[in-house]
């Protein structure tokens with residue numbers, strides 16, 4: 279396949295398709311993923327091409343989806359579960375946290391649970407409640423799960439396949455408001471390892487770390503800052519558990535300042551963990567405390583308020599100003 | 605691997621009889637267990653409710669198309685299920701709806717305009733549940749069935765069942781869809797209601813679809829038959845027959861109020877429109893099915909009965925149309941006039957008592973926001989670069 283421009287949604291679709299072609303044990307399951315192709319059309323055409331045995335329209339029950347995926351995995355399959363929206367993952371929380379995450383450990387390594395859970399997440403699409411949440415920290419906090427998130431089509435394509443190949447359970451958070459963002463995809467390229475962070479834009483004055491939907495926001499902020507004479511280095515974290523701290527620390531040692539940006543509330547979010555760990559490793563390099571930009575300590579508000587709630591270019595630059603002013 | 609078709613060719617389970625008092629052609633029929641005396645006034649009132657509710661729904665769909673609402677979940681086709689059951693409620697009864705119960709809201713005197721706030725994105729549910737005994741809309745599928753059951757357990761503890769006082773005895777009704785019956789929460793609600801003999805009616809609108817998934821993806825038995833396994837009665841009613849829905853719901857509510865426990869009512873109906881305005885049903889269902897259900901329209905049959913029996917004439921029908929237009933005008937006008945909330949208001953109500961972190965963030969936000977206003981800019985000379993940006 280030749281390099282091309284595609285969207286994140288299509289790239290996930292192609293990643294799933296490749297994985298299903300490569301391994302007959304790969305299954306896709308979830309609500310409306312078959313005939314409809316998913317509410318975001320991410321699984322479009324898969325049921326037609328791989329059949330109802332491999333692309334399963336499940337009953338409307340998230341705990342059931344993950345619980346039966348665990349059983350299928352025990353039988354040698356590699357289920358890829360779609361949770362329709364972030365806010366509907368909680369009925370499956372017990373199966374994910376108590377069973378999926380811990381079963382391998384409980385078995386003393388005798389069992390492997392190669393289950394992938396795909397979650398369209400984040401806000402910015404003007405949706406009604408429960409359709410705009412960022413629950414990634416709950417899962418990153420849970421030992422036994424790997425947690426990754428893509429910000430562009432190439433990562434979407436490769437990370438989907440890498441997650442499916444992993445013998446551990448992997449939560450893949452997909453930035454739903456960026457599903458239709460375009461980017462380059464070269465299927466023949468050598469992908470980064472699943473858990474590597476990436477310097478998305480080089481800079482010298484402040485490191486801004488982000489992931490998923492906020493990567494684009496931060497790159498736009500970096501462009502705006504450049505016009506004002508400030509050089510931001512943007513790190514796309516890509517993996518939330520494990521964290522690739524080496525890439526981040528190397529950047530912070532150069533810039534001596536770090537701002538972490540995510541949509542999820544800052545209180546006990548990924549930014550808090552990153553701030554603590556980067557501070558431990560870079561204490562003598564830092565010119566300013568690590569600052570965080572994120573959601574407030576509130577339930578996700580009504581959609582007409584989401585532009586005020588969500589971090590945006592101005593909020594990122596405000597934090598950059600504060601980091602530089604120390 | 606093939607799952608054998610349910611009940612032979614075609615895959616549809618053999619359909620059991622349903623309670624019906626008014627045929628699609630508008631003929632009154634008798635049912636051995638459910639009878640209903642309806643005065644001409646009552647029949648005209650049902651007709652009026654059905655027409656008004658449909659008109660509000662159509663207006664909301666139009667408002668969404670014009671960008672005034674972010675989303676709308678249409679009740680088109682389900683008017684009789686909602687009005688028939690909603691009008692069976694006593695004032696003290698309590699309702700736990702999904703996101704589609706605009707017709708029940710109407711019966712509980714919730715101004716339709718208030719329903720739009722959630723879909724316009726200006727709030728998360730604008731009405732006072734206690735004022736109408738009508739809970740907030742619940743979007744997470746099935747959750748509200750447990751809330752209804754718990755509420756009903758509270759009713760029992762208050763001694764508000766089985767007293768024989770019609771103004772005191774209270775029933776609770778939980779609305780949910782066919783898809784919802786697969787959720788653990790819903791099945792747990794059945795268990796809790798059953799073992800507690802709670803005064804709750806489980807009102808399932810089986811509109812045949814859960815987004816793109818037909819009934820067969822959720823069940824291999826008619827849904828109402830599940831109730832037996834949980835230990836309470838279930839029945840299927842023609843959900844497009846407002847009289848039958850009214851009669852069976854009234855009986856189920858009365859039974860709950862007498863302290864005889866839960867009932868599962870399966871209102872067999874059809875989602876005539878898309879799942880929501882974001883959905884495209886042409887991707888997964890055939891038009892012939894919709895056409896078939898058009899012949900079972902819930903409003904046409906009431907109109908036919910009214911006209912044929914001389915209980916209403918052209919003048920009445922025209923009056924209701926005119927009232928529907930006025931109501932739609934009110935909904936449209938009030939929707940357009942609905943202001944966006946003040947940004948800082950998002951910090952209200954996350955807690956009842958002050959929470960230091962929320963207060964800190966509120967103060968930060970207010971100050972940050974002030975920096976964007978013209979007056980704020982003048983004072984913000986210190987951050988010169990910031991000014992240029994803003």
Ligand SMILES: Cc1ncc(C[n+]2csc(CCOP(=O)(O)OP(=O)(O)O)c2C)c(N)n1
Nearest residue numbers: 309366743744745781782783784813814815
């Ligand atoms: C827990 C949960 N999972 C998924 C969804 C997404 N979703 C919204 S409506 C719906 C289908 C509901 O079908 P049904 O219960 O039949 O009700 P209907 O919409 O047909 O009235 C789904 C899957 C949700 N709202 N909540």
Ligand SMILES: [Mg+2]
Nearest residue numbers: 781782813814
């Ligand atoms: Mg349904």
